[in-house]
Amino acid sequence: MAIKNNNQAKQVADTSRKHLIFSLGEEEFGIQVLNIKEIIQMQEITAVPKTAVYVKGVINLRGQVIPVLDLSARFNLPQRQYTPHTCIVVVRLATSMGERLIGAVADGVSEVLSIAEEDIEPSPDFGNGASVPYLLGMAKVRGKVKLLLDTDKVFYIEASQDIN
Amino acid sequence: MSATKNTAPVADQLAARLDELATLWMVDGPGSLTEQRLIQLAALAQKDPAFAEIAKRANALANDRSKGKMVAEEPFTAFQRLMRGEAEPVVQAPAPAPAAPAAAQTTAAVAMEEEPMEEDEVAFDDDPEMLAGFVTESQEHLAAIEEQILALERDPSQLPAVHAVFRAFHTIKGLAGFLGLKGVQGVAHEVETLLDHARNSRVQISVEIVDLVLESSEYLQAEVNRINGALNGADPGKAKNNRALLRTIATVTQRALEGGATSEPAAVEKTAPVAAPAPAPVKEETPAALTPKIEAPAAPAPVAKEDEPVAPAVSASTAPKVEAAAPAPAPKAEISVPAALELKAEAAPTPATAQKKVEPEPAAAIAPQAAVNKSEPISASIRIDTAKLDQLMDMVGEMVIAQSILSHNPIVANNRDARLIGDLAQLARITGEVQRRAMNIRMMPIGPLFQKNAKLVRDLSRRHGKQVELLLAGEGTELDKTIAEELSDPLLHMIRNALDHGIETPQERAAAGKNPTATLRLSAEHESGKIVVSISDDGRGLNPDKIFRKALERGLVTEDTQLTETEIFQLIFSPGFSTAEKITDISGRGVGMDVVRKHVENLRGHIQIESELGKGTTFYIHLPLTLAIIEGLVIVVGDHRYIIPVFSVREMLRPTPEMLVRVQGTEEMILMRGNLYPLVRLHRRFGIKPRSEDICQGLVVVCEGAGRQFCLHVDDLLGRQEIVIKSLGETFSDNTGLTGCAILGDGRIGLILDVVQIFKMPNETGEEAA
Structure with a gap:
């Protein structure tokens, strides 16, 4: 993963190193700015029945209906109350059908960081055979660790039949 | 070819466009688009000297045109050749008598094309975009060809139709030429030559020519399909050999040229008395260049007038038409001469009845006319993704x-x-x-969809020895493009069905005292915010007893099932039902009427049948105007709002406690006016919390879908509104119970329920469920 990041860094120079940092509870995550369409304020999400727990529902993004995920549920983090800082990060995903938009609820976005490749470590191996599937790597910035997300994996929604 | 091929692709495209425009020009005169092209061309000429000459020539032609001069054909052909890069420096002097040089040029061209079948020079990975453009454009033109040529067959005097077909072939030829598709180009060229004679009244359109044009368009279609396949990754293979076809066209052209005289008397002999007076006016007309063109379309008119007394009684019987047709005087015979050769009764009455039908329904008559006229200026529409x-x-x-x-x-x-x-x-x-x-x-008119089937009817009726006359009405009726596309298959199947099962052979018809020529009528009309497409035949009609017996055999009903006639007719839509004694290649292609019904229901429509034994059958397909907007009931369950499409709601009521019936402790039913309906509680299906479990606090919506009814329990009704349907996206594509969503008045999203799926799905057993 680090190698992939490396290549991208060469191609797109600075921009690909830039990551949007957002928080979920105590943890901080990073998503490449290149993959982000926009950040919108929290709005009412229409729940879709018979979907996985981490699918919050759908929202109306200027006439486009896009799904919104609850990453806390995906990462098994405790549920928290919405605050004025709660927002929806809208991410672009490249699919076979073309670009697709998908949102994720975040407790708040803090900053955009340029992360050098040497500061990124491969995703951790906890020794129990299951490495963390959604992580591209971990970045150490000013003594704190940001978890860099693999958007393709973290925003993948399993078909509803597979849920149970 | 080579000159333009070397320049930028945009130049190629432009040249192809110009080629087409040049043709348009000849026929219709320059439009605003032409001027635009001229400006572009001028710009190009500045950059590339190769275009300077073309631009000069084009400007000169445009000037001639704007001064009202009739631009002769010759400079145009030269112009086109030049654009194709076939160097030809001499500007033609004002054309002499058009006939001679044109013919000379034709023979030259024929000689050129007569060489062994040339290999295509096209490279499939070179110019995929241009090829794709060629495919879409050709397909449009081929559709136009089919439509127009069939119209021509009915009335060979329609000069605009000849022009339209000519133009379509010409454009295809031009496009194919630039892409190096020699096979297509060759055939298109030959047909174009033939049609050129026809539009200059040197050749009379005959059945032979119609057949040939259709055969050629089939060849072109096959080639276009082959290219399309290649674009989609299939093996391009080789172009089909067109030598035989080319030769046939050349022979027919030659024969037709030598004498509308020699070929037509032959037809006359076969159809003796009716057509006898015909050749005379035809012959006179042929050499007389322009004037007869005006007279020709007028010809059917007297016939229509004579028929007028009969006209109002369109539905009465087809018999009088035939009687009228038989002793019809010369002008009538003239129309039917070419058709009479093979089709005889099938085609012969067509002009007459078409005219007749027109009389009582002026509106319907104008619509098709307008449609034909509208299709003339090609530049009037643009293609949008x-x-x-x-x-x-x-x-x-x-x-x-x-x-x-x-x-x-x-x-x-x-x-x-x-x-x-x-x-x-x-x-x-x-x-x-x-x-x-x-x-x-x-929205688009339904006409092209009908036209597509005209050829099918012609082919199938011929092949199966049935005489069928196809009548179209309401072709101008507009409906959503998606619906039109989705309707294509069911319509095709129903027409096949009518031809195969509904319509009898001429012998059977005669024995039953009917007109040996059957009538198949396709019509479309708006009816209270819906579209009704009807397919009507005057064949043998549905036999309820036979259908019931068949359904019994198939185990679809039991001996003591009491059904009304309407319900029996609906049985033919059951899966696995087929009354055909034998499977023919017309119907029985693995698509049953059940699939037809499913298609129509997917379009939120339904089919209604009217039939009288021995008199005929009419299928009415009721469809919404558009798929994009529906009327929906906004309902509430707990904190959630959902939309139920109004078309699946029969009624709504607040139930009383005694209406609730428990079955085996778990299942619930609602007893209403003596009928029992299964009760489905939406909150249990979806696993959400309702406001109240007591159904008397809420409402039940009686839903209908897939032929059954049930009650859906919801908390409340918020209102009824028009909604724009949106897809939930591929993420939720396999989500059961929902067909999509809509953005409600406050900007929030409401999910649209699919009541049929909701009925079938199991209850959610999540923790939230009460």
């Missing part, structure tokens, strides 16, 4: 919502300023109009 249209629709929808939010804003709603109120009202009007127009973009 449907994705762009959808985006536009999205934004328009947003605008409507934003406007509604604005007007409901308390500050705005409470204001007393007359001017602001006026301005807001104006905004609301404009927004509504924009929405209406945007919706209208997706």
Whole structure:
């Protein structure tokens, strides 16, 4: 993963190193700015029945209906109350059908960081055979660790039949 | 070829365009588009000297044209050749008598094409975009060819139709030429030559020619399909050999040229008495260049007039038509001569009845005419990616919502300023109009869909020795493009069905005292915000007893099932039902009427049958105008709002306790007016918390779908409104119970329920379920 990041860094120079940092509870995550369409304020999400727990529902993004995920549920983090800082990060995903938009609820976005490749470590191996599937790597910035997300994996929604 | 091939692709495309325009020019005169091209061409000429000469020539032609000079054909052909890079420096002097040089040129061209079948020079990975453009454009032109040539067969005197077919072939030829598709080019060229003679009245359109043109268009279609396949990754293979076809066309052209005289008497001999007086006027007409053109279309008129007394009784019987046709005087015979050769009764009465039908329904008559005329200026429409249209629709929808939010804003709603109120009202009007127009973009006339089937009817009836006359009505009726596309298959199948099962052989018909020529009528009309497409035949009709016995055999009903005639007719839509004694290649292609019904239901439509034994059958397909907008009931369950499409709702009521019936402790039913309906509680299906478990606190909606009814328990009804359906996206594509969603008036999303799926799905057993 680090190698992939490396290549991208060469191609797109600075921009690909830039990551949007957002928080979920105590943890901080990073998503490449290149993959982000926009950040919108929290709005009412229409729940879709018979979907996985981490699918919050759908929202109306200027006439486009896009799904919104609850990453806390995906990462098994405790549920928290919405605050004025709660927002929806809208991410672009490249699919076979073309670009697709998908949102994720975040407790708040803090900053955009340029992360050098040497500061990124491969995703951790906890020794129990299951490495963390959604992580591209971990970045150490000013003594704190940001978890860099693999958007393709973290925003993948399993078909509803597979849920149970 | 080579000169332009070396320049930029845009130049190639432009040249292909020009080629087409040159043809248009000849026939219709320059349009604004032409001027645009001229400007582009001038710009190109500045960059590339190769175009300087073309530009000069084009300008000169445009000038001639604008001065009202009749531009002779010759400079144009030269012009086209030049664009193809076939160097030809000499500008033709004003054309002499058009006939001679044109013919000379034709023979030269024929000689050129007669060489062994040339290999295509096309490289499939070179220019995929241009090839794709060729495929779409050719397909359009081929469709036009089919439509027009069949119209021609009915009335060979229609000069505009000859022009249209000629133009279509010409354009295909031009396009194919630039792409190096020699096979297509060759065939298109030969047909074009033949049609050129026809439009200059040197050749009379005959059945032979119609057949040949159709055969050629089939060849072209096959080639276009092959190219399309290659573009989609299939093995391109080799172009089909067109030598035989080329030779046939050349022979027919030659024969037709030598004598409309020699070929037509032959036809006359076979159809002796009726057509006998015909050759005379035809012969006179042929050499006389332009004047007869005007007379020709007038010919059917007297016939129609003579028939007028019969006309109002269209449905009465087809018999009088035939009687009228037989002793018809010369002008009538003239029309039917070519058709009479093979089709005899099938084609012969067509012009007469077409005219007749027209009389009592002027509106219907004008519509097809208008459609034909409309298809003339090709440049009047542009092709748009449907994705762009959808985006536009999205934004328009947003605008409507934003406007509604604005007007409901308390500050705005409470204001007393007359001017602001006026301005807001104006905004609301404009927004509504924009929405209406945007919706209208997706609408297209149903005519082309009908036309597509005209050829099918012709082919199948011939092949099976049935005599069928196809009547079309309401071709101008507009419906959503998606619906039109989805309707194509069911319609095709129902027509096949009618031809195979409904319509008897001429012998059977004669024995039953009917006109040996059957009538198949396709029509479309608007009816209270819906579209009704009907397929009507005067064949043997549905036999309820036979259908019932068959259904019994198939185990679809039991001996003591009591059914009305309508219900029995509906049985033919059951899966696995087929009354055909034997499977023919017309129907029985693995598509049953059940699939037809499913298709139609997917379009939120339904099929109604009317049939009288021995008299005929009519299928009415009721369809919504558009798939994009439906009327929905907004309902509430707990904190959630859902939309139930109005078309699946029969009624709604607040139940009383005694209406609830328990079955085996778990299942519930509602007893209403003596009928029992299964009860489905939406909150249990979806695993959400309702406001109340007591059904008497809520409402039951009686839903209908897939032929069954059930009650859906919901908390409350919020209202009824028109909604724009949106897809939930591929993420939720396999989600059961939902067909999509819509953005409600407050900008929030409401999910649209699929009641059939909801009925079938199991209850959710999640922790939230009560």
